[in-house]
Amino acid sequence: MKSRLFFDKIYKRIFFGAAFLSVFTLLGIFGMLLINGLNMFSEVSVGEFLLGRVWNPAAYGEAKYGILAMMASTGLVTIGAMAIAIPLGIGTAAYLSEISSPRLAAILKPIIEILAAIPSVAIGFLGIVLVGPFLANVFGLNNGLNALNGALLLAVMALPTIITVAEDAIRAVPKAYKEGSYALGANKWTTLIQVTLPSSYSGIIAAVMLGMGRAIGETMTVLMATGNATSMPEGYFSSIRTMTATIAIELGEVPFGTTHYYSLFAIGTVLFLITLAVNLLAERIAASYRKMGQ
Amino acid sequence: MLLVFGSSCGRPGVEKVSIKGSDTEVNLVLQLAETFMKDDPDVSIAVTGGGSGAGISALLNGKADIANSSRPFKSAEIEIASGREIDAKAIIFAIDALVLVVNPATRMDSLSLAQVGAIFRGDFQNWSDLGGPNMPISLYGRQSNSGTFVFFREHILRDEYSQDIKQMNGTAQIIEAVKSDPAAIGYVGIGYVVNKVGEVMEGIGVVKIQTDSSQAALNPVEKKHIISGAYPITRPLFQYVNGQASGKLLEFIRFELSSAGQRIVQENGYFPISSQQAQHNQSILPGL
Numbered sequence: 388m389k390s391r392l393f394f395d396k397i398y399k400r401i402f403f404g405a406a407f408l409s410v411f412t413l414l415g416i417f418g419m420l421l422i423n424g425l426n427m428f429s430e431v432s433v434g435e436f437l438l439g440r441v442w443n444p445a446a447y448g449e450a451k452y453g454i455l456a457m458m459a460s461t462g463l464v465t466i467g468a469m470a471i472a473i474p475l476g477i478g479t480a481a482y483l484s485e486i487s488s489p490r491l492a493a494i495l496k497p498i499i500e501i502l503a504a505i506p507s508v509a510i511g512f513l514g515i516v517l518v519g520p521f522l523a524n525v526f527g528l529n530n531g532l533n534a535l536n537g538a539l540l541l542a543v544m545a546l547p548t549i550i551t552v553a554e555d556a557i558r559a560v561p562k563a564y565k566e567g568s569y570a571l572g573a574n575k576w577t578t579l580i581q582v583t584l585p586s587s588y589s590g591i592i593a594a595v596m597l598g599m600g601r602a603i604g605e606t607m608t609v610l611m612a613t614g615n616a617t618s619m620p621e622g623y624f625s626s627i628r629t630m631t632a633t634i635a636i637e638l639g640e641v642p643f644g645t646t647h648y649y650s651l652f653a654i655g656t657v658l659f660l661i662t663l664a665v666n667l668l669a670e671r672i673a674a675s676y677r678k679m680g681q
Numbered sequence: 682m683l684l685v686f687g688s689s690c691g692r693p694g695v696e697k698v699s700i701k702g703s704d705t706e707v708n709l710v711l712q713l714a715e716t717f718m719k720d721d722p723d724v725s726i727a728v729t730g731g732g733s734g735a736g737i738s739a740l741l742n743g744k745a746d747i748a749n750s751s752r753p754f755k756s757a758e759i760e761i762a763s764g765r766e767i768d769a770k771a772i773i774f775a776i777d778a779l780v781l782v783v784n785p786a787t788r789m790d791s792l793s794l795a796q797v798g799a800i801f802r803g804d805f806q807n808w809s810d811l812g813g814p815n816m817p818i819s820l821y822g823r824q825s826n827s828g829t830f831v832f833f834r835e836h837i838l839r840d841e842y843s844q845d846i847k848q849m850n851g852t853a854q855i856i857e858a859v860k861s862d863p864a865a866i867g868y869v870g871i872g873y874v875v876n877k878v879g880e881v882m883e884g885i886g887v888v889k890i891q892t893d894s895s896q897a898a899l900n901p902v903e904k905k906h907i908i909s910g911a912y913p914i915t916r917p918l919f920q921y922v923n924g925q926a927s928g929k930l931l932e933f934i935r936f937e938l939s940s941a942g943q944r945i946v947q948e949n950g951y952f953p954i955s956s957q958q959a960q961h962n963q964s965i966l967p968g969l
Contacts, residue, residue, distance in 0.1 A: 445825040447834050447841050456844075520861060529819050530862040532847060611850070615824070618844035626847050636848070640734030640826035642757050 424653035444647040460627035467538025476549030503547035514612030532614030535623040545598035556590020589673035596669030606631040702736015702749030705870035733828030748921040751828030776952040779914040781888040786863035791889035791898035803843025820846040821867035860884040872950040
């Protein structure tokens, strides 16, 4: 009896430690980004950093540290990717869980999951040799290294996450809801749109936000496929350089301890805060729908 | 345990040399290293790219024996070197001509240096401004870790690049982009433009360069314009070592500068060093 209680205590400690390890890691990363990033503001004002349109730290003349254009670029590809991936992802999830035969779903699901395993560098390569020339052809452009290319590739990369999580959410809707709907004379389509999907909203929103997080943070694919021009994007046919690509390109050669070095950490901090905001928002929305469901 | 480790790392007595840096130089140095290793099985040379900036920081961090660089050290790098007591010595082992490459659809046969600078600063937006077809100019360049990026900015632009320039990962990517984009112009080292027998690769146009309006436009692919120094955009290709090199490292550099090494330099489209540069090398690294 005594030893049972003893082990109970030990396990409690272990799991407590495991839970806090990730919290500490998160705080550690954020602290490291913040401490390094804040160093740059002795040279550059916060306003210049967040609202400046020119990013040119290794300049011929005066160095410029404005990240507005790259924030707009990250926003542009993320919104584009979500516009493609959300309807496609939720549609696929609904099909897999509600419409397709279990046998077909058993074949399709693993294939979709394999999509998540393709390395981002391979997808970026496809962007250069396949999607780029295709876009140039279809839209009559000179080249396809632009935001649309990046958005398409990111949509492909976000799809497996969205589909898997959304499908689980839809499957978790109690059978009684659907049976109630059928009993009232609703057909399969009406039941899906008006009963099943609304009652799995919290899970679907979580799926979308997870996919969005993937798109915001993705680096290699956008670095390869979007052309890396630092100018303010004018639309989906502009060449762009995202925040992640900027960090990846410049961190390799920047001299340690310079304003340029710290500015890359400051970009990392902003990126962290954006994803944090996305996650908190997702949590909020999901919680409010959960309440509605009860 | 030690034995296992030793055998998995290669034969004992094999000296290792690691070379990192310039994307312009990487193919050339790789070929030099392969030829050198064929005759000397007791040395293993690893050559990687990443850009001149990456090579220099590898040398400064003690992670490379040679930094390939197509630009001299920046003042910040000199400071770091002296702070870490690194005695960076530069030898010149080849001469490069920077080539302006365009897609043939731009119909740009020749440009003046001033026009090239203006194009890359973004002063011209459309090829029609330069007598070409009505197409917006697509600029292709390298990233700031590239020595070529820095050299071109210091010597041709003398100002900032246009913000619309697409920053490509390496020279090979610029060549691919110029081939497929009808409105493209880019700058590359000559080794990426010509094949073994000195012919320009298919699908790209080499722009003849006019130093000023009183002079004829010169084609960098014609060797005599480089040898005579008339072609305006040439530059030395450097290799930096830390202090007096010795052993296989010194032997390899000696091989690069030998007539056999300089022949490989020319086979790759670059140009041999002059006798003054050879003398300069010897004063930097006695024993060459």
